[in-house]
Amino acid sequence: MTVSKDVSGGVALWRRIADAIRLDIVGGKLASGDRLPTEALLAERFSANRHTVRRALAVLAEEGVVGAEQGRGTFVRSARRLSYPIGRRTRFREGLRGQAASLVSQSLSHRIENATAAVAAALGLKPGAKVVRTEGLSIADGRPISRSTTWLPYRLFPDFAERIAQLQSTTAVFASYGIDDYARASTRISARHADVEETKLLGLAPGAILLVSEAVDVDSAAIPISYALSRFPAERMELVV
Amino acid sequence: MTVSKDVSGGVALWRRIADAIRLDIVGGKLASGDRLPTEALLAERFSANRHTVRRALAVLAEEGVVGAEQGRGTFVRSARRLSYPIGRRTRFREGLRGQAASLVSQSLSHRIENATAAVAAALGLKPGAKVVRTEGLSIADGRPISRSTTWLPYRLFPDFAERIAQLQSTTAVFASYGIDDYARASTRISARHADVEETKLLGLAPGAILLVSEAVDVDSAAIPISYALSRFPAERMELVV
Known part of the structure; x- marks a missing residue:
């Protein structure tokens, strides 16, 4: 806990200044290489x-959005947001191809659990049915861009977790189970503040905003094969339909 | 400006508590009618x-998300978020049909201006070309759910602003110009904090989150006819693809 004087309605002024500058950059008012107005x-x-x-600029500098140059001022860096295309055929790695030099998917943990009502409804299972739950983190060029929780019917993919840890790609794991094609049935998009764990894992400043997508994928027979809850830092990612 | 002691990283604790409870409701951990844990x-x-x-609960009560009952505790109200479907055929009023008893679209102001580089690129015009710009606000059952800015080629729709004020529906205005069908070419979805004007117009607590959609619609010959920047309060709306 720290004490701040610049608080209005729960969001500190330094954060709102950082947001406004970020918006100027995303909106094109400030381009990469432009000098920011003086302090x-x-x-x-x-x-x-x-x-x-200064506090707002320090946060933006930490995010790589701006950089101070000795004696010259503060400049916009080319930290553009990545665009993740959402459609009937949504593939995470394919969708980001060409936008990042490296894309690493980490499998954080997994367990077998009983489906909650929400998970069961999404996967067309009975509440309480066995599901595989995996926790993952994706990192593009060293910046975490997605924290996801995925549920799959245990009956169809008993060792999904082991395979994703090895293959790193959902598409590859589905292929290993003989599913050569799958499609996005629905995507629900919302937004909220990151919680403490997400803030830490995604390397965000506390109070950062997440875009949240809830997605159901189905196989070629329209059987639900996965339900994924993905959280994308809004300052690093946007979704394109 | 007020002074708050419960600030961590720019987001006050009361706001994070309210977010967490809202998340429990949206995520199904708390259902409509459930009693909240005690203070x-x-x-x-x-x-x-x-x-x-208490401050977090007061904000949620103001939003209609929870309600305190004398001597019984605080209960979850059914303030579900509206779902706005985004697809090839995206229609605002149609998409929200059945989710709200009343849906009012207000035309706030309009003007003719010269297209910025971004607006020109979206509409396939030369930078500086004349465009109609309209500002609008949509209200569902008394709650503002969208604040939008729309740009249209002046050449095609010289008096769009006058017609939208009268007809209240974009689809109806396009029809009045002989455009019986149009389609969504692209939608870009991001999220950020509301600014001061948006907070006021949308009736939000300062520091609320907006889902932002940038959408281009095209006519049956694939000519861009409108570019709309819409801001939806994340606590009231979600987008479904």
Whole structure:
């Protein structure tokens, strides 16, 4: 717990300043390589003191969005958000191809559990049916871009967790089970603040926003094969339909 | 500006408590009619004092998400989020049909302006081309659910603004120009905090999250006819693909 004076309705002024600058960059008002207005001008624009502006710039610098250059000022870096295409044929790795030099998927943990009502409904199972639950983290060029929890019918994929840890790709694991094609049945998109665990795992500043997608994939016979709850840092990812 | 002691990383504890409870409701851990844990239990769960928990509950009560009942405790109300379907054929009013008893679209203002680079690119125009810009607000059952800014080629729709004020429906205005069918070419979805104006117009608590969609619609000859930037309060709306 720290004490802050610049709080209005639960979001500190430094965070709102950082958001506004990020928005200027995403919206094209500021392009990569542009010099940011001086601290004095930013302080005036946001009715803030320079200490507050400096804190906002420090957070943006930490995220790689801006960089200070000795004696020259603060410049916009090319930290563009990645675009993840959502459609009938949604593939995470394919969708991000060409947008990142490296894309690593980590399998954090897995367990067998009984489906809650929500998971059972999504997968067309009876509540309490056995499901495999895997926890994963995806990292693009060193920046975590997705934290996902996936449930699958245990009956169809008893050792899904072991295979995903080895193959790193959901598509590859499905193929190993003889499923050569699968399709996105539905995607529900919402947004919320990251919780403490997500903030830590995704390397975010506390209070960062997540885009949340709840997706059901089905096989060629329209049988649900996975239900995934994915959290994407809004400052790093956008979804394109 | 107020002073808050419960700030961690720019988001006050009361706001994070409210987010967590909202998440429990959306995620199905708490259903409509369920009694919330007592203030003492919530205070323990979030390592907060009871004053902070009370503030979180007051905000949720104001939003209609929970309600306190004299001598009985605090209960979950059925303030479910509306689902807005996004697809090839995306229609705002049609998509929300059955989810709200009343849906009012207000035309706030309009003007003719020269397209910025981003607007021109979205509409396939030359930068600086004349565009109609309209500002709108949509309200479902008394709750604002969308604040949108729409740009259209002036050449095609010189008096779009006047017609939308009268007809209230984009589909109806397009029909009045002889466009009987149109389709969604692309939708880009991101999320950020609401700014001061959006907070006020949408009737949100400061620091609320918006889902932002940038959408281009095209006519049957694939000519771009509108570019809309819509902001939906994440606590009231979700997008379904």
